Amino acid sequence: MDETEAITTTGAAEGLGVDVLGPVTGRRGSLELDLGEPRQQAVLCILAINAGQPVTRDRLIDGVWGERPPKTAEQSVYTYVSRLRRALDPDRDPRRPSRPLVSVPGGYSLRLAPEQVDALVFERCLDLARKSHAKDSYETALHSLNRASELWRGTCLGGIPGPFAEFERHRLNELRLTSLELHADLLLLLRRPQEAAALLAPLTCEHPLRERLRELHMVALYRCGRQVEALKVYQEIRHLLAEEFGIQPHESLRRCHELILRADPLLDLPSATLPALPERVPPLREPSHSRHRAAARGKVAHQLPRDPTDFVGRAEELVRLRTLLSPWDGRPPRHVVAITGTPGSGKSTLALRAAHLVRDRFPDGQLYVNLRGATPGMRRLEPIEVISRFLRDLGMSPRDIPADLDEAAALWRGELDGRQILVVLDDAADLAQIRPLLSVPMGNTILTTSRESFTLLDDCVRMPISRMRRAESSTMLARLIGEERVAEDVQATARLIDLCGGLPLAVGIAGARLANRPRWGVVDLVNRLEDERGRLRELAAGDLAVRSSLAVSHDMLAGSDHHLDRTAARALRALGVLQTADVTAPVVGALLDVPADTAERAMERLVDAHLLEEDEPGRYRPHDLIRLFAGEQVAREETETDRDAMLDRALSFYVGTTRLAVKLARYPRAESADVDLGAGPLPLGSYQEAHEWLNREQANLLSAAFQAMSAPRERTSRLGVALVFALFWHLHHAGLPARLLTISRRTLAAGQRLEDHRLEAGAHSLVGLALNMVGRLEEALHHFRQHLILCRRLSERHGEQKALGNLAMNYLELGCYEKCIGCAEKQREVADAIGHRSGEHYALTMIGSGYHGLHRFEQALAMLDEALFKCRRDGNLYQETAVHERLGGVHLDLGDAAAARASFEAGLDCARAAQVVVAEPYLLLGLARSLLLLGETEQAVTHLGRSIASARATGNDEVERKASAERAAIGAVREKPSTSPGRMMAL
Template sequence: MHPQGANGLIRVEVLGPVRAWNGEVELDLGAPRQRAVLAVLASRVGRPVARGELIDGLWGEQAPVSAEGSVHTYVAGLRRALEPDRTHRAPAKVLANAGSGYVLRLADGQLDLVAFEQHLRRTRLAATSDDVDTALRNVEAAVNLWRGTPLSGIPGPFSEFERTRLTEMYLTALEQRAELMLRTGRDAEVVAELSRIVHEHPLREQLRGLLMTALYRSGRQAEALEVYGETRRHLAEELGVEPGPELRGLHERILTNEAALSGTSTPRPTERVTTRRVVPAQLPHDMGGFTGREAELVQLEQFLAGDDNVVRIAAIDGSGGIGKTALAVHFAHRIAERFPDGQLYVNLRGFDPQQPPLVPGDALGQLLRGLGVDAQQVSTDPDEQAGMFRSMVAGKKMLVLLDNAASTDQVRSLLPGSASCVVLVTSRNRLGGLVARDGAHRITLGVLSEAESVSLLEHSIGAQRVAAEPAAVSALVARCGHLPLALRIVASNLADRRHLTVDDLVESLSIEQDRLDVLSAPDDESTAVRGVFSWSYHACKPEATRTFRLLGLHPGPDISTAAAAALTGRPVPVIRRVLDGLAGGHLIEEVGRDRYRLHDLVRVYAAERAEDEETEAERRAAVYRLVQWYLHTAHLADRLLMPQRRPVPLEQPVQHCLPQRLENYEQALAWLVAERMNLVAICLHAHESGDHDTAWRLASVLHGFFQLRSHWEDWAVTHRAGLASARAVNKPGAVTVLLTSLGGAYWHHCQYDEALRCYEEALRLSREIGDRQCTATALNDLGAAYADTDRAEEALEHFRQSLEIFAELGDRGCEGMAMYNMAKTHQGLGQFDTALGHLCESLDLVRQTGDRRCEAAGLTEFAAIHHVIGRLDEARAQAVHALEIFNELGDRHGAARVLRTLGAVQRDSGEPEAARQSWTRALEVFDELGAPQAEEISALLAELG
């Protein structure tokens, strides 16, 4: 059924100005860009066109932020014009939704472009069968559909490209008609027709050859020779070349009055075989100094040696600037001699900044011409082109390199059918369909290793220059993110400017915001890092581009799907699909389940886009949602990890950033481990940006985790920032809490004086503000510090005071912790019975509150005392029990401490090998944490021999 309007059949014309009719009534198609939307849809009639393709076709790289909304508006306007009587809820019949885009539904007779192509197809079929009359009738029908410059007045990259393509088809049709007219003796008509056209297209030799033939047959030899002379002058002036061999041959035949030119057979100047024997060698030049990628080259060799019963396809994907084309071309040159029938190359322009992606029909035309098929013999029907291509390469050993593909659909019709052929495809997208349906072997490129990066520089600027500044070279390749394109740009700068040192270039790259300016190639914008990233960015749909640029505001090294949902204010299922799409286009990298990362240089580009395309209010709102999500989720994790700790007061979470759901200790610890570096970055960012309430609260809720996992540096840096923020907003209660916590971080760093100053200030301030809980905590912490510095009497006095306050407050857990510290102090004095008594009391108290970490610490001290007094079996049992708890909790430092005691018990029980194993495990942890106990354990292992 043909789509109809109220007055009759819908008709659309694009072979001239874009126009449409409903029956006999011409429709108002609106503004030029709205007509441009119809033109793009008409070029793909019956097939879906994604919104992103429409945006690219209308604006290219200059698409505004409002582009997607504008497309919606234009489509709505076209629907009103094409189907004015359609109700809002009724499905569209002419211009319908199709997935993430639209489809124009017109039958064959409703679009002049379709009719034009059908007439040309029938012309070729009839000419092949020597049915000249039918061929001539169809080509004349095709030419008569032309109404001037196609898509005239339509703006945008698509219309420019399509005008060129359609004009070429029109001229080819005129040439076919002239040939057929000459075959039927209509020489005078050809002269009249072509005399005007050759002046409009003076460099088209085929048209001039036909005009020369027609003039000669009409008895106008001198004029025919004058056309040749004029042609020769034009070609020399415009292109600096001579006429081609066919036109020169025709000139000679006219000069000699060849009799065959006077007949009504097919004229000799256009007589061509369908193909000529050609062995294409179209590979671009191999990149000089190609280095690295050894593992990938091995994979490609293995792929080449695979199943030779099917077409072998290798799909090389990766982000912009990662070196996909360089690898593919280098490998293609390495294996070229294995393909004696030739090597074909097509740049599919999937992410070209200047031109739209190559449509399969045009790509097939290039491949066929590369095989020697004359341009006029190439069908305009993509299916016919694909069939001809497969036929021509069948049984031949050919290598086909399809570079810069945008999608699987762009590639699939270009695949040979013969197992003797090999195909290499490069793309910034994953081309999952090519892998799943066509059996392609995927190779995903990452950045270069440091050694490969340095090697690349050596090939470009010389090994001597690299060796002269090894530290600067290492810093340089790191600043370039080991991205091949960035490395080649800096290498070019160094090679061109001999006075420039590597250290100079490192310094110029030190400011992250300016890094992309430095990594530009002034003589070739297509190789500038920023430009390469922009091609991928503008190929994305609007929601993906918004998500991408907001990711540039995230201060941490990676991001989870849930965090990205908070950042963007979108639901998790929606943002998961968006992130998968960005990862598929290699703008971001998937580093784990629901976890993504941006390359350092891509992050800089994303931040630039956010700065340019988001308002300050939008950026602040996005970051605020993100930090609140981290704060509230970290708070929830802290409550599950250490419920006995005093909770940090929080306001209600803002909309769209509810904390991640965590249900137990294991989930809380796993989340904190995964997000540790992000949490540190968020805390520091909040402090630096003036969000002081978030900074001090986040530092406070992270204290327990950092202590548990012995992340002392993170503990110190976040608490210094949090403390400064608490002071900035005059929160004395928060200041005291953070001072005592920061003191613990300093103590673990062996910065004893700084720790004591923190404890003493916390004690003084807590007494000033009357915070009894903080006073007792500061007394306990100060007492532990005194005990460790041989000030036992002062320590015990502070413990007694803290115990009184904790008992008064009813804080059984903290009372048990103070009792534990008192027991340790008595142990240090050799008062083992007193120490054991306090430990028993401490264990009773912490078990009542469920504080398993304090319980394990108490068992460790029990084991140590029993070891000293010779009760080795009890010591072993207590140490093993403590180790089990520490391992369950994920407390590595606690586990290492109890392993030190267990090893001593095992040594003194006559089990030196067991002792060695325990101390070796302890040493691994202490070494990793940079703990001072590592030296003691090393000495113990040395004593074992």
Template sequence: MRYRVLGTLELRDGGEWTSLGPAKWRMLLAVLLCHANRTVPTERLMDELWGEEGRPQSAGKLLQTYVSRLRQALGDESGDVLITDKQGYKAHGYRLAVEAAEFDAHRFEQLVEEGRRGLDRGAPEAAAERLREALALWRGSPFQDVPPTPAVEAETARLEECRLEALDARVEADLRCGRHASVLGELETLTAEYPFREDLRGRQMLALYRSGRQADALAAYRDLRRALSDELGVEPTPALQRLHQRILAADETLMPPPPDRTEEGAPRGGWGAPSAAPRPAPRGPQQLPPASPAFTGRHSEVAVIRTLVEERDDLVAESGEGGAGGRPVVIAAIDGTGGVGKSSLVIHAAHQLADRFPDGQLYVDLHGATAGLTALDPGEVLGRFLRALGVDGSSVPSDTDEAAAQFRSLAAGRRLLVILDNAASVEQIRPLLPAGPGCSALVTSREMLTTLEGATHLHLDVLPRDQAVALLERIVGAERVGAEPEEAEAITRLCGGLPLALRIAGARLAARPNRPLRSLVTKLTDARGRLDELSFGDLAVRTSFQVSYDAFREGRRSDDQDAARAFRLLSALPGPDVSLPVASALLGLSESRAESALERLVDAQLLESPDSIRYHMHDLLGLFASERAEQEDSESERSSAVTRALSCYVATAQQAVALLDPLRPWPRHAVEGAVVPLRDGREAETWLKAELRNLLAAVTHSADQPEPVARLGMWLAQCLQWFLYPRAHTQDLRTINELAMRTARRLGDLEGEAWALDHLAGACWLEHSYEDMRECLESALEIWRELGHREGELRSLCNLADALCELELHEEAIEVQERHLALARETGDRAAEVVGLGNLGRAHRGLGRSEEALTCFKESLEGARRTGNIHHQGFALYEMGITYMEQGRFPEGRTHLDQGLPVWKQAGTYESWRGHTWSGLFPAFMTLDVRPGPR
């Protein structure tokens, strides 16, 4: 099992990274990870989860349940990973066994330590590499989806400080390597965020001075001195004052060391190092567009591009003027959806690398995805390049192949950087690539240019939350964002982290400096008008998306129209993603034809498919697709598509639940259409887990829809009960059953309403809301009797008896349970009789009638064995064990509990009838202070 906390809390066991379920589970795992490989006492855990004043009376039992749930999530049935440390027979605390390689926080600290050792021994390149690798593990704030606990808050603060120290060390390593220009933008951000960190300000001053910006370096010192004086009443440290004096005196020893002094064994650079020979002055074309002043983040992507170029640059330098021959040109191909910031990234990186290409930088926008413009012809671009390199216009060949050959010849002996922005295809850019070993090319495209030989591919995704907020700060101002932090977070969320959308939102706010951020949040919250709001001046999110969509809408390939239709109809399907079989049902196409359409959308960055199994659409793209669907598809077509998809969900979910629990009586419905084939219970559980968020979204979506979608959603809720209830998904159960009840009443479906009430009672049971449970069941019973539905009446009577027992109304429970048993025997329902006998035993035990209780439990156990009901065999053994112990017959109690453990395991679930796992039974047994006797 692997864990990562440098962002959201996630775990992985060979497959995808997944998040943990309820908040309390995440809190428990987070606290254990904060103390990895150390025992955390149970008292400390309860304080962490509830606080001293908010701890419920059942905190001990709840903690055992959470531990058991966590073990199940970790696949730790034997308790070898989440270890129970005991004092005597009772659990004293829990310890999570974690290897350093399994935990991103531990791996981060290992890499930082290796980086620091590299700096200490004078190996800055190795140090920078280790530190970049460490910082690349960060995905956001530590534990960002975990509710705060004392341990989590303390560990978060510690890790944030470690991250800042690692950033500082990596900047120091880059400075020692002579990469002063490449760290300036990052230092500007860091010093703005941490204005009183003098080490960072010193590195900024040094980088500015080495970049020929002595005045800016001195101004940076003055700004810090003024801030320290105004805010803290102190002066800068003596070390920083000395650096200021050396910059003031234009001390040449502050310049970077020569390349041959930065290898292992070279002296440490610090804020002063031997001078180096300056790079040759640029003598070629300088075509780079201005870098965006608002460019934010993308540190790992910039580092990859920079490393590719710098490593090749070093090889060329080592090999001499014409060295490194035969090595391919460095090509970095950056792909991503429209508006994700590809152009800003390569222009930013190119400016950082410009001094490595003294023969010039060539730039062209190829208009591969520009609204209203046709993609540039390679021959036209070659003409521009050749003229920029000094070729007379009359000497530029008209033949593209000849022009490409001439361009390669001119570039062969030079050090050129070529930026091919907004490419349409590999065919468009192939003639434009230089061939000289000292040349590099940066290419951007909406499509992944997989057939581009020798390229390093970078996929650009939306900005993570912290970088998105930082981008908004750059445009709007840190003071405004700091005054409304929640609204700033909401804007970044509603923009989906898409840089283009954030730039537009920021521009709208910047144009109205007195308008609060919440005013824009209100407008963006309206999904139907969001794309209208994300338009300002010559920028528009909708226009950016339209170009990619029109390529399919107007395309001539056989699958173009399928792709355009798929793009539109996917917006009608609720849920965060879609699997291929469900998409096939939605579109009414064969799986092969549906897959072809979906993969075309993936290639065009209109869909995402990280694992080639499931497909996801960015929120803003979903809004655009919905607009196109409303314009181009009839309401009937959209409704039919959703009906086909929901029918597939219902049919497959019914099949899955039947495989997991074939003996359980529950309503099954005949549904026409596609079904995902499942062979056994393992495949069924895997499918349900993978689709759960989509299934829940489908229930929510369908609640307000007309027939047949509404009825399908209600049936889906009925089916999901049998998957969610044993796993204690309490909130989901309450939500879907309340929706199902509302839908049933709207459709006039009494049976559907009764099932929803009965299932809602199950959610109340898990919440310990027994009065609400009783009310739901009494309402359900009225409907069952009106309908003459014996099976439903049996079920609700049995559950009502449970509720009455929990309310300690044991006499009433016995009366209800006897009515249930009479009806079960009248209808010949042996399974219901088995359950009823067990519940009757519970009621007798509640009144202190242990012998009557044991008689009921024994009859229930015998009946469960005859009918093959594994679950209720475990229930009866558990109840008999507890009853014997209450009588003081500890050896017999232990025997029955020991017998019950393997029964629960054989049943394929580790949940007891009260929601406990089998690993929770043993601590419960020990709380009775049992002295073990002979086995």
């Protein structure tokens, strides 16, 4: 199953769907629903496009009537919602709440999964196509777009009134045009221009002023051999734009027209994206006289170092550089081109290769200087030194060169006037070092390389580069050590490139070391690099070293006169303290003990210096080798006390924010871990924000907890334990048993090492719960008993009732029902005594479940009904989920399939609202069994499949086995009609 198909496998309200990409329709299975009048349909559309999310009544009123709603608008919304509930769920018992359309505080929510609304499926398909396109998976992207286009049935939200419908109609139509443009581009990439031309012809008629469509159509027609028609397409839009708006076509469209006129080979490249034109057309020059003029005024300098002809990779960058430095149509080259990137990314080599490729374009000479902006141990050149050197190289007497920088810069500009010279300024430290050289006359070009981003430089084309692709790195390595050695162990070669992080400098050093050691295999160097403590030491050959290359960038920031640069250097070092995949500004603020906005500016400075990568806004990640360097630097520059304080502040931030998030997310009360926090939490404000933060930071929180609990300092270890305690229920609800077991055992070890019985007691509870999740019930029993013993010894009543509840749950699963009831009754007594309502809810659930196990069904139902009432009264959504699941099981055993179905469906609603992923496999399995007894076999099979998928995702082997067995039994029944449903359930 591919990604596009996978998005249609789960649903919230079974069989229900809403389609808006055409006339609005609702369907339940194959039955089309009567959705009522247009405004009622408008309400449904708002809820459907926000499927699964709460929508306030005010938002519905604004979306249907706009700024001036009638006085009866609110009452009309009530009426529309009531009618929609009847339409969407016609078989609902009026005494029970609606399942698909539920009330939430201040409004309503339509419980549909994204795959049940065609507009949301369309957007998901488009997103998948974009991601596949970015990964060069063109066939996969095209498949996603074909699926997206099949969903459109006409004008979206046809006939629906109101501001919301108008806005969505425009937004979805724009997305549709975007998808069609991407579709055409993919066809061109796949060398299918005939299909692209057929797709685009009617679209350009329908949207005559959309320039991107015209450009794609022109390229498609040209590649079909229809050059005249392609040119006609351009003439049409040129006349339209001139007549209607008095403007010329966009630069990219003009570029395409010029290329077609010249039948340029660039048009035969697979992509429809072509190199950019210069921004303006210069006056014609006189190249035939330039050499004579230069000879008359001075020398023609050719200073480029040797051409790196064995250069590997960067094909796209080279094509773009050639276009910028030597435009195809004879126009002047760009004024300033800056190649920027991470230390060791190969900026200088790329610049030299590009300069040699275009040297014929600059007949008056090529000047070159290494500015030594990042050369270890060497003073960087001053601007006056560079200008003076260049003027001498152009034939000027040293006596005539002014000592004043401004006068020398003016003379430099005058000397270049009328010439065509390429000036390569390699390894610029910063903008200040090269600014006096940049204002050269038209026809001359400055090509510079730097670790800085030069974001403030006007009239500059910036080309940032980072790591090479793996294939390019592999080719580079093969050039250095021979193809045979690379091919001997493909896995080792891939690992070596990963350890080098795709940095050309690191790959080159690794290749040089292997070349000098012919007896080594690639795996031998890999084994040495696997040790992080020595990796930077190993990546050195002769005077080349990754460490020294990075040190220059760090030292320039640390020694700067600007406070922000020094803060950025300290932030880079601080990243060596915390072992997480990435960081955010608030975390760095805690590390440095500065406000988050100061930390953010420092991190952005490191991004500008190409020492950090920003994969998504606000999340910063260092290259692996930079991370190792940061660890070395912080150990060298900061005292152990300062490093410990940094780490503890970051951990305090994580603990405080996690505690706030789990409180807002309404998780059960966490185990107690008293520890003073040295940093305030992130100010989260809502349930949704809390879940989003926990999901985004989950991997970092686990990494930080592992790091902290392994630390020798007691306070740091305690912070790590506190972080696990705070995070536990989020991980439990997410269904991550293996991860839970690993980190819970580490927590127990930390508590025992600290000789803190409170921490040890809490950790026993976590280990027991994790073992219970993976079905190791006898082992879990031991840890729950230890938890109970320690809590009673410490007179910790809350922990005592929790331990009793966990014992009850474990005895239930072991089939020891009398012991389950006994422990649960004791839990209820303790919970009542301390006023802990959640403990009482849990105890009632366990008592009812124990009676169920003993087949005392009336008592079971009585206890579970009481538990359900109290959960709803107290807003305990998590425990309500469990009660519904248990009630469903009792109803199944009583043969009341309809009641069982209602319980399991209600449980699923609760589980999804509370994001209790771990409960879904059980509820889906129970729902499937109910449907099977009701004779709805197809739906039962669907839910068994969903139960299996959910069980796999949460590591629940037991439910996966049961659901798989029942699905197999249904398959056997289909082959042998005589098999009874009862027999299937027994299997």
